[in-house]
Amino acid sequence: MEVISKQLSVSSEIKVVALAGGVGGAKLAHGLAQLLPPERLTIIVNTGDDFEHLGLTICPDVDTVLYNLAEVNNPAFGWGRADETFHVLEETKRLGHDAWFMLGDKDIALHLLRRQMLDAGMTLTGVTLELARRLGVTHPVLPMSDQPVRTMILTPEGELPFQEYFVHRRTEPAMLGMRLAGLEEARASDAALAALDEADAVVFCPSNPFVSIGPILALPGVRERIAQTPTLAVSPIIGGRALKGPAAKMMAEQGLEVSAAGVARHYACLVDGFVLDEADAGLADAVRALGLTPFVTDSVMRDKAGRRRLAEKVLAFALSLREERGGE
């Protein structure tokens, strides 16, 4: 991780919590981690996509964040490890397994260690922090909860577990709604709530508002803490499209306006500021009309430097929002 730039000496003094899902969230988290030291940045990650498969507990968003922060992610896929082989999965296929979920050999290594630690009674938070340590990740990466919350997608064919809908069915069925199975029994982890208590600013990364950020917000205590903190969201929709994943399709199927403004409306009661891509500069007024402060910048993170550049803008924006709210 690079040294913190001097221009950001001010923002480096604030404590930031980033809420993240998979690819887009992992990219901005990586940008923020290039700027802020571990004691000033906590990343709370969605676990609604998690599932049990091949006897393993698979945490797609947590792992995407870990792999990106460790800089061992596969940039071509957006999931999994770079320089990966698939020998185990190929053999499971020969043994009759319907291998619809791609797990590479290095990825499986991490999953076996997770399985072993979970079986030994560690919490998912403890396991994730230990895996982060072993990957050389120094920033706290926290699963949103230690209890299983599983996103179920309501479709015309009935309810589908998220990965079944997302990977196996390639988001083909229409999404009529969603349900978070296990939510009644779940609570945000103590570490996640403590990080929110201490945060000077909260950043919603450019992740899917429904299935990535939504489950984190649904946990008791999270919304209340966010309401007390300067908060901004980065739009995952640019030019009416999602860079990755089914966010745009989901918005259309739920009758929402498929645009950055539609996302801003979805977050209107929760955030103070909203980051729009330059392609959506024309929506700034619509965002302002919702009572949110708009901020327009190039929000496409093409490489490591691009992640850092967006993170710098986001931190500067967070500081200005904080001043607007009277420097709480």
Added chain:
Amino acid sequence: MEVISKQLSVSSEIKVVALAGGVGGAKLAHGLAQLLPPERLTIIVNTGDDFEHLGLTICPDVDTVLYNLAEVNNPAFGWGRADETFHVLEETKRLGHDAWFMLGDKDIALHLLRRQMLDAGMTLTGVTLELARRLGVTHPVLPMSDQPVRTMILTPEGELPFQEYFVHRRTEPAMLGMRLAGLEEARASDAALAALDEADAVVFCPSNPFVSIGPILALPGVRERIAQTPTLAVSPIIGGRALKGPAAKMMAEQGLEVSAAGVARHYACLVDGFVLDEADAGLADAVRALGLTPFVTDSVMRDKAGRRRLAEKVLAFALSLREERGGE
């Protein structure tokens, strides 16, 4: 699998149960499987060596038998798969795992399927039969029990789980004794007992008498059934040495005579016949003095044909023992 040889039309009409541990047991089981159709051969395999590792349930003897019968075993190692890679294990090492137990990528594929099936509530017997089916193995390979029985080795440093003693410590500590943890709660599987009930002959494969055959014999109901059936053992000790594994060392440490005759004495109350290698022809009288019928042959199985050759001898010997006992 080859067609059953005509010379063995008689022995092919008897039902045989083979008790097996790892390498030596798997070799003779493979020889028998070349001669007998699935409905006339059942292999009951030791599970005392099983352990939980990396979140997986590892059944070394069961898998060695399965891989040998499927002819996908690694002939160089005596364990694991041929044409194997170790990408997962190498990554677990990089992630700080003390990878003292070798698991190749193809081997891990099988273990993930086992984990998944066990998690789904299947018995170890059901899982093993399903894995056998997927590997193309048609003979019933039965773990001795569906309850965990774990061989603990008593050493001067205290008690060690078997794989810890055998693989991690390379059988270095002296074996003062052994204990089968979980035996009180365990019973032989219904399928294993039924096979013994129907058996016309029982064969103790050339496996370790203490840690391979011993645990199977310790299960309630097994010895009684064996006592009612013509039974023979093939010596795992040839010329005072074990071809593989710690049997000779264990015998010495327990003050037993390290020879085929020492093994025969250990089995004296259980078996009717005892197969000695030609190198031990001079021990035939000692075997006879124990009240057992000796049978001398070349018992080293150097290749697939050698396995079959020994199996032919063993079946012919079993038939003659059956006639001696009055053709029960």
